[in-house]
Amino acid sequence: MRILLDVMGGDRPPGELIAGGVAAGRRHGIEMVFAGDELVVRRALDRIGVSPRDTAFSILHAPDVVRMDDAPVRAAREKRDSSLLRGLGALAEAKVDAFVSPGNTGAVVAGSLFTLGRVAAIPRPGILVALPTLEGRDLLVIDVGANADCSAEHLESFALMGVTYARSVLGIAQPSVGLLNIGEEDTKGNRLTIEAFRALRERPLDFRGNVEPHDLLTERPVDVVVCDGFVGNVLLKSVEGGVAAVTTLLKRAVVRNLITKLGAFLLQHSFRTLRATLSYSRRGGAPLLGVNGVVVIAHGRSDAEAIGSAIDVAVREVRGDVVARLARGFEGWAADGI
Amino acid sequence: MRILLDVMGGDRPPGELIAGGVAAGRRHGIEMVFAGDELVVRRALDRIGVSPRDTAFSILHAPDVVRMDDAPVRAAREKRDSSLLRGLGALAEAKVDAFVSPGNTGAVVAGSLFTLGRVAAIPRPGILVALPTLEGRDLLVIDVGANADCSAEHLESFALMGVTYARSVLGIAQPSVGLLNIGEEDTKGNRLTIEAFRALRERPLDFRGNVEPHDLLTERPVDVVVCDGFVGNVLLKSVEGGVAAVTTLLKRAVVRNLITKLGAFLLQHSFRTLRATLSYSRRGGAPLLGVNGVVVIAHGRSDAEAIGSAIDVAVREVRGDVVARLARGFEGWAADGI
Numbered sequence: 001m002r003i004l005l006d007v008m009g010g011d012r013p014p015g016e017l018i019a020g021g022v023a024a025g026r027r028h029g030i031e032m033v034f035a036g037d038e039l040v041v042r043r044a045l046d047r048i049g050v051s052p053r054d055t056a057f058s059i060l061h062a063p064d065v066v067r068m069d070d071a072p073v074r075a076a077r078e079k080r081d082s083s084l085l086r087g088l089g090a091l092a093e094a095k096v097d098a099f100v101s102p103g104n105t106g107a108v109v110a111g112s113l114f115t116l117g118r119v120a121a122i123p124r125p126g127i128l129v130a131l132p133t134l135e136g137r138d139l140l141v142i143d144v145g146a147n148a149d150c151s152a153e154h155l156e157s158f159a160l161m162g163v164t165y166a167r168s169v170l171g172i173a174q175p176s177v178g179l180l181n182i183g184e185e186d187t188k189g190n191r192l193t194i195e196a197f198r199a200l201r202e203r204p205l206d207f208r209g210n211v212e213p214h215d216l217l218t219e220r221p222v223d224v225v226v227c228d229g230f231v232g233n234v235l236l237k238s239v240e241g242g243v244a245a246v247t248t249l250l251k252r253a254v255v256r257n258l259i260t261k262l263g264a265f266l267l268q269h270s271f272r273t274l275r276a277t278l279s280y281s282r283r284g285g286a287p288l289l290g291v292n293g294v295v296v297i298a299h300g301r302s303d304a305e306a307i308g309s310a311i312d313v314a315v316r317e318v319r320g321d322v323v324a325r326l327a328r329g330f331e332g333w334a335a336d337g338i
Numbered sequence: 339m340r341i342l343l344d345v346m347g348g349d350r351p352p353g354e355l356i357a358g359g360v361a362a363g364r365r366h367g368i369e370m371v372f373a374g375d376e377l378v379v380r381r382a383l384d385r386i387g388v389s390p391r392d393t394a395f396s397i398l399h400a401p402d403v404v405r406m407d408d409a410p411v412r413a414a415r416e417k418r419d420s421s422l423l424r425g426l427g428a429l430a431e432a433k434v435d436a437f438v439s440p441g442n443t444g445a446v447v448a449g450s451l452f453t454l455g456r457v458a459a460i461p462r463p464g465i466l467v468a469l470p471t472l473e474g475r476d477l478l479v480i481d482v483g484a485n486a487d488c489s490a491e492h493l494e495s496f497a498l499m500g501v502t503y504a505r506s507v508l509g510i511a512q513p514s515v516g517l518l519n520i521g522e523e524d525t526k527g528n529r530l531t532i533e534a535f536r537a538l539r540e541r542p543l544d545f546r547g548n549v550e551p552h553d554l555l556t557e558r559p560v561d562v563v564v565c566d567g568f569v570g571n572v573l574l575k576s577v578e579g580g581v582a583a584v585t586t587l588l589k590r591a592v593v594r595n596l597i598t599k600l601g602a603f604l605l606q607h608s609f610r611t612l613r614a615t616l617s618y619s620r621r622g623g624a625p626l627l628g629v630n631g632v633v634v635i636a637h638g639r640s641d642a643e644a645i646g647s648a649i650d651v652a653v654r655e656v657r658g659d660v661v662a663r664l665a666r667g668f669e670g671w672a673a674d675g676i
Binding site for chain 1 (some may be wrong): 356409470471472487516518520523525527528529531550551552553554555556566567568569571572573575576577578579580581582583584585586588591592597598600601602603604605607608609657662
């Protein structure tokens with residue numbers, strides 16, 4: 001297996017991302033291709049002792065960079081020499097099995113659409129995240145940001161994509177699906193969710209109805225949660241905000257005096273477990289599903305560990321043969337009444 | 339001042355809500371009216387030693403109840419003998435200065451619209467919440483659930499309502515406004531937020547552009563955050579979910595063994611401060627702004643303390659003369675280009 005890592009467009013320096021990529025490549029026993037400025041990548045590889053003769057690690061030279069503040073669609077059309085577009089090109093030509101990037105999310109989505117195209121019958125790709133829950137197993141949420149405006153048809157296709165992913169990657173035989181909503185009753189919600197509710201009920205899915213955001217992490221009511229990309233993005237960032245508020249308050253509280261410092265010392269292992277469970281860096285990759293290729297979007301702030309985790313996600317998606325299964329899963333889908 | 343409390347439609351027993359109402363009434367030195375079944379209310383008052391001759395506490399008899407699972411609009415039209423509608427009727431007739439209910443939110447909104455009507459020129463009422471932040475001062479968010487589908491015009495009016503409330507109740511001279519969005523750049527978002535952004539920029543407001551959910555509680559980037567009711571509700575419940583996840587994990591972690599138990603004992607004061615800061619019960623009331631009267635919606639799970647806090651919110655809104663100020667604030671608003 002060969003995985004390509006775009007090392008240029010993230011918030012952290014390329015050297016840090018490359019170190020994470022080398023470690024992950026060795027851990028999985030796979031080949032890694034680093035897309036970026038050749039000199040920069042070569043120097044970073046030298047620094048961590050990777051010889052130019054080591055065939056497990058190669059470079060795809062790309063002189064240009066898509067920046068975080070570039071307009072996504074424009075960058076995806078114009079910056080053909082960027083690590084982002086050259087990397088996606090290598091995936092389209094099947095020179096690599098997966099593409100991982102911590103860069104501009106909108107540009108990755110637009111670039112993937114232009115370069116790879118959609119899986120037949122999937123109207124729009126969606127970004128899926130696996131949220132850690134207190135129940136132990138992850139909760140899948142799709143879409144968390146690829147589509148700011150969605151139709152009920154889009155939400156239906158997100159449901160099938162999420163179910164296919166849960167089956168192929170998590171090995172859940174009959175994944176259950178919930179619709180993110182602001183009330184549990186069947187008739188609750190806005191025009192979009194009310195229409196999507198009716199449509200999802202008619203699909204051959206284990207649809208459990210509406211789910212609300214407040215107990216997703218504590219109860220894990222379903223395997224897959226479906227929502228439009230705007231709402232899914234608000235969900236993710238709000239949960240993140242709630243977690244940040246508590247942990248910051250906690251930090252302030254425990255450094256107050258000697259007694260609380262001793263208390264914190266005795267609890268240090270517990271605090272570490274807490275951070276690890278909710279850690280973003282251990283959950284660093286969100287697959288973009290519905291395009292013709294394995295594309296994993298890493299957080300812009302990804303460090304070496306987070307990049308390693310995003311590569312793990314890509315490896316699992318390649319092994320799960322998700323793209324081919326999506327294509328098969330959506331055969332006849334459009335004819336089914338969409 | 340006289341405040342009416344609907345004691346029948348919440349999740350907790352009327353006696354508990356009445357105890358909270360009596361305590362809050364005494365604390366503020368105001369009169370309280372309890373809307374509900376006369377026998378039930380009388381018995382609850384007897385139990386806590388409130389004499390029938392105590393003129394500070396009276397009863398508005400209502401034999402019917404709007405349940406949590408009643409269809410809101412239908413209940414608001416048909417259940418005329420419910421504590422919810424009789425209570426709103428008393429407010430409409432100016433027999434009381436404010437109405438507080440922990441009941442069915444949709445029915446409170448629909449009932450308020452039917453019974454009190456809208457403040458002239460305000461297209462739709464909005465529910466405002468004050469979120470505690472790490473910066474000390476609360477953050478106001480409007481709308482968090484009155485309107486599942488909104489237009490840009492609605493969001494503009496929420497902005498003016500939030501600003502009026504921040505001025506009248508929090509005493510902020512020039513409140514700043516942010517638009518809840520999934521990116522900070524001006525052009526980010528869905529159709530609604532892109533249109534609302536352009537419209538808000540033209541209004542005579544201190545509009546600071548888009549704000550994202552993840553740092554609202556830690557940074558408090560603005561005084562007032564504007565969003566559609568669906569997204570606002572998801573925001574609230576997601577933050578709640580994030581907080582619940584961390585605190586539950588923490589509880590599990592600290593009971594693990596003797597050492598962690600000792601650590602937790604030494605930190606017990608810090609944990610208590612943490613809970614108090616983020617406590618829902620201390621933030622129990624959300625004003626429904628834009629209707630002709632002071633209506634405060636309490637959480638369905640409200641206990642005595644939370645009901646007391648919702649009554650505090652109502653007292654502050656009456657003292658701040660918010661309804662009259664809204665009416666004045668919206669004079670000429672419609673002519674301004676909506």
